[in-house]
Amino acid sequence: QSVLTQPPSASGTPGQRVTISCSGSSSNIGSNTVTWYQHLPGTAPKLLIQSDTYRPSGVPDRFSGSKSGTSASLAISGVQPEDEADYYCAAWDDSPFGVVFGGGTRLTVL
Amino acid sequence: VQLVESGGALVKPGGSLRLSCAASGFTFSDYYMNWIRQAPGKGLEWIAYISKSGNTIYYSDSVKGRFTVSRDNSQNVLFLQMNSLRADDTAVFYCARVYGYKEIDFWGQGTLVTVSS
Numbered sequence: 001q002s003v004l005t006q007p008p009s010a011s012g013t014p015g016q017r018v019t020i021s022c023s024g025s026s027s028n029i030g031s032n033t034v035t036w037y038q039h040l041p042g043t044a045p046k047l048l049i050q051s052d053t054y055r056p057s058g059v060p061d062r063f064s065g066s067k068s069g070t071s072a073s074l075a076i077s078g079v080q081p082e083d084e085a086d087y088y089c090a091a092w093d094d095s096p097f098g099v100v101f102g103g104g105t106r107l108t109v110l
Numbered sequence: 111v112q113l114v115e116s117g118g119a120l121v122k123p124g125g126s127l128r129l130s131c132a133a134s135g136f137t138f139s140d141y142y143m144n145w146i147r148q149a150p151g152k153g154l155e156w157i158a159y160i161s162k163s164g165n166t167i168y169y170s171d172s173v174k175g176r177f178t179v180s181r182d183n184s185q186n187v188l189f190l191q192m193n194s195l196r197a198d199d200t201a202v203f204y205c206a207r208v209y210g211y212k213e214i215d216f217w218g219q220g221t222l223v224t225v226s227s
Contacts, residue, residue, distance in 0.1 A: 033213060035213050037214075039154075044204070044218055088154055098159060099156035099159065101153060101155065104154070
C-alpha cells in the first residue's frame with residue numbers, strides 16, 4: 001500500500017485534458033512540496049513538476065501541477081500519444097522521515 | 111548530469127550485494143542522494159536517503175537493519191550495501207539526486223537485482 005493515493009489508470013484521446021490526482025496527509029503533502037514524475041518502462045523516471053507547480057526547463061507546457069491542502073493534481077492539457085506512460089507523485093514525509101510515492105497512474109492515450 | 115548504477119546481479123536468498131552509483135556532470139558533494147527501487151509490476155519505493163556529508167541517513171522500514179547507504183565524495187560514488195537479501199528485494203534499483211534536501215530531481219537508469227535460489 002502506497003502512502004500517497006493515485007488512481008491506477010487514466011485515459012484520454014489526443015488533444016483532451018487529463019488530470020491525475022494524488023492524495024496524502026498532513027505529514028507529507030500537507031507540509032511539504034509535491035513532485036511528479038513520468039516513467040517509461042526500462043528508462044529513468046523523468047521529473048515533470050517540482051515544488052508543487054514548477055515545471056523544469058524542457059518539460060512541455062501542457063504539463064501543470066497544483067496543490068490544495070493534502071491533495072495534489074497533475075494536468076495534461078492536450079494529451080499526446082507520446083505521453084502514454086506511468087505517472088508518479090511524491091513528497092517528503094515528516095513522520096517517519098523519508099520520501100513517499102503514490103502507487104502510480106498508467107496513462108493510456110486512446 | 112549523469113547517474114550510472116552498477117552491481118546488480120542474481121543472488122541467492124540470504125546473500126549480499128553492493129550497488130554503486132557513479133555521478134558526473136555536477137558537484138556530487140553538494141547534493142543529498144536517495145536509493146529507490148521498483149519491484150516487477152509494482153510502483154516506486156523509496157528505501158534510503160543520505161545527506162551531503164553522509165552524517166544524516168534515513169531508511170525505509172522494509173530495509174532498515176539489512177541495507178546500508180554510504181557515499182565517497184572524493185570519488186563521486188554512492189553505495190548501497192545489501193545484506194540478508196530476500197525474494198521480495200527483487201527490483202530495479204535507482205539512485206536519485208535530491209534538489210534542496212527533499213525533492214528528487216534526477217534519476218539514474220537503474221540496475222536489476224534478482225534474489226532467487
